[in-house]
Amino acid sequence: MQEKQGHKYGLHRVIEPEGVLPQPAIRVNNNMEELYDNEILCDVQTLNVDSASFTQIKQQAEGDVEKIKEIMLGIVEQYGKHKNPVTGSGGMFIGTVKRVGSAIKDTIGLKEGDRIASLVSLSLTPLRIDEIVEVHADHDQVDIKGQAILFESAIWAKLPDDMSDKLALAVLDVAGAAAQTANLVKPGDSVLIIGAAGKSGLLCAYEAKKRCGVSGKVIGTKYSPRGAEVITEAPFVDEVIYADASKAVDMMEKTMGANDGKLVDVVINCVNNPDCEMGSILPVRDGGIVYFFSMATSFTKAALGAEGIGKDVTMLIGNGYAPNHAEWTLEMIRESEYIRKIYEERY
Numbered sequence: 001m002q003e004k005q006g007h008k009y010g011l012h013r014v015i016e017p018e019g020v021l022p023q024p025a026i027r028v029n030n031n032m033e034e035l036y037d038n039e040i041l042c043d044v045q046t047l048n049v050d051s052a053s054f055t056q057i058k059q060q061a062e063g064d065v066e067k068i069k070e071i072m073l074g075i076v077e078q079y080g081k082h083k084n085p086v087t088g089s090g091g092m093f094i095g096t097v098k099r100v101g102s103a104i105k106d107t108i109g110l111k112e113g114d115r116i117a118s119l120v121s122l123s124l125t126p127l128r129i130d131e132i133v134e135v136h137a138d139h140d141q142v143d144i145k146g147q148a149i150l151f152e153s154a155i156w157a158k159l160p161d162d163m164s165d166k167l168a169l170a171v172l173d174v175a176g177a178a179a180q181t182a183n184l185v186k187p188g189d190s191v192l193i194i195g196a197a198g199k200s201g202l203l204c205a206y207e208a209k210k211r212c213g214v215s216g217k218v219i220g221t222k223y224s225p226r227g228a229e230v231i232t233e234a235p236f237v238d239e240v241i242y243a244d245a246s247k248a249v250d251m252m253e254k255t256m257g258a259n260d261g262k263l264v265d266v267v268i269n270c271v272n273n274p275d276c277e278m279g280s281i282l283p284v285r286d287g288g289i290v291y292f293f294s295m296a297t298s299f300t301k302a303a304l305g306a307e308g309i310g311k312d313v314t315m316l317i318g319n320g321y322a323p324n325h326a327e328w329t330l331e332m333i334r335e336s337e338y339i340r341k342i343y344e345e346r347y
Helices: 051-060 065-079 165-173 175-184 199-212 225-232 248-258 277-281 299-308 325-335 337-346
Strands: 014-016 039-049 091-100 115-118 127-136 141-151 156-158 190-194 217-222 239-242 264-269 284-292 314-317
Touching: 039 051, 039 165, 051 065, 065 127, 091 141, 091 165, 115 165, 141 165, 156 325, 165 175, 165 199, 165 325, 165 337, 175 199, 175 264, 175 284, 175 325, 190 199, 199 217, 199 225, 199 264, 199 325, 199 337, 217 225, 217 248, 225 239, 239 248, 248 277, 264 277, 277 284, 277 299, 299 314, 325 337
Parallel strands: 190 217, 190 264, 217 239, 264 284, 284 314
Antiparallel strands: 039 091, 039 141, 091 115, 115 156, 127 141
């Protein structure tokens, strides 16, 4: 039977509302029985739910694993994808290619049996979950039996041979953060990493130090003593402060105390909690840069908050994609024995 022709960006899978792209769509078609000619069908092993989304789900479930499963299954049943209706975010998956559509099989560089990680959000990925096998609540990963569809325009990475699948998945989930950090930080810059002990924060701190050099300074924040220990021992973090990013003035004062009384050049927000916009904006100098990698960020709060205090800063939304970001970030894990050790212990 000839396959139906699909749209490059997956519009053919959108159910509601008609004509929008799969990410902002309310519902998508997750029927895996009929493959379009430009789709990649994958058997899914593990979902890596983005930090903001999984934190919200755990709070809603009050930490109950069975409730977490129920919430996740309900999201996919209702929307055809894992797009958290509260945070609007998703995550990514690892799995095995089962079938490649006829229109792309000779050009896409994938074949049946290849092990891959998706590098596009679950919030736009048609997904079917047949069973949730295990919930790894401490590191935002869920083992499942199910299938997912990648579109022709999707980005993905073949899983490396020199690290475990779970480690690679955790790294690739935040690959865009460190790659964007490399574009923002210059030699001699002072850089504040909010949430530096987290999955994305640790990678950003490492890349920031590479870029700012000995004449620059990397300041890492953490709210818990456990996280502070991780970044205190990190050879690429110069100063550590205990601070709650939702308390903006306190964050600014502690940052200046760690930076010779000055505001910093660049702030990178990697925390997964809401109401941290002003805690990111106040510590940066006029003309500086604030990079919001967190999916819990409110554009309205950031824009109006900066306006309200008369702060002239460049604010960037955390794009999970940058050219060659997957290879870039995997190489960072190979370079840094410290980060690899932390990641292997966690994931």
